[in-house]
Amino acid sequence: MPKLSTAQRLGVLLALVAMIASTRMSHFGSANLLPDASLAMFLLGGIMLGGVSGFVVLMLTTFGLDIYMAQSSAEAAWCFSPAYAGLIPTYAVLWLTGMALALQQRFAQPLIAFPASIAAVGVAFLISNAFFFALSGVASSVSSSEFVLAVAPYFPAYLTSAMLYLAPALIAAAVWRKSRLAAW
Numbered sequence: 320m321p322k323l324s325t326a327q328r329l330g331v332l333l334a335l336v337a338m339i340a341s342t343r344m345s346h347f348g349s350a351n352l353l354p355d356a357s358l359a360m361f362l363l364g365g366i367m368l369g370g371v372s373g374f375v376v377l378m379l380t381t382f383g384l385d386i387y388m389a390q391s392s393a394e395a396a397w398c399f400s401p402a403y404a405g406l407i408p409t410y411a412v413l414w415l416t417g418m419a420l421a422l423q424q425r426f427a428q429p430l431i432a433f434p435a436s437i438a439a440v441g442v443a444f445l446i447s448n449a450f451f452f453a454l455s456g457v458a459s460s461v462s463s464s465e466f467v468l469a470v471a472p473y474f475p476a477y478l479t480s481a482m483l484y485l486a487p488a489l490i491a492a493a494v495w496r497k498s499r500l501a502a503w
Contacts, residue, residue, distance in 0.1 A: 323367070331367045335360045336380050338484070343384045357381055358440055358477075359484035361410040365417020366426045366492075374414050378407065400457070405450020409443045427496035432489045440481045444474055 323331065342356040357377075364373050389399060416439035420426040425435070452458045452466045461469070 328368060328373075332364075332373050332376060335364050335368075335373075335377060339377065339380050340384060343381065344388065354476075354480035354483060356480075356484045357410070358413055358443060358481040359488070361413040362417040362436060362439060362481075362485060363488055365414035365419075366421045367417075369418045369421060374411070377414075378410060381406065381410070400455040402450045402454035405447055405454070409447040409450075412442045412446060413439050426489065427492040429489060429493050432492070433486075436482070436485050436489065437478065440478050441474070444477050 338356045338360050342353045344355075361374070361377060364377055385399070385403075416435055417426070420432055420435055425431040448466075448470050452463065458466050
């Protein structure tokens, strides 16, 4: 990834914030809403921005949007429990994966970037659900195996929602890389 100017970094950050803000209303999407882009935007933020400040801005964005939505949605309100803190390591896994891909110049290599992205989304799914199971109080009446069986069917939609945004970005990076190599 070429070094971005301050203005370019701000533009990327604003684009990531806009994507999160425009899709945060629905985890998996519906006929009227796109699926939540947060997972993908954190991974792409790690690739394009790295560091801590962009991560903090995206975390504050998601938190602010969730607070706003909890004011008008019963479903959103029950998500606020001690388990909500699990979103920090959930999104950090994605951000750090993006940073690792960028540092190693692997984000534009599909055979590395796609499996790494899928693995990061899988780990994010495990972390967020483990925190929910352990700290939400909602799942206290079921065993861990019952909980796993109950949430496992959501993983394909979780992964698909993230890859809906990640796949085009990673393909574009690969095409960009190939065009840059061909120019040499």
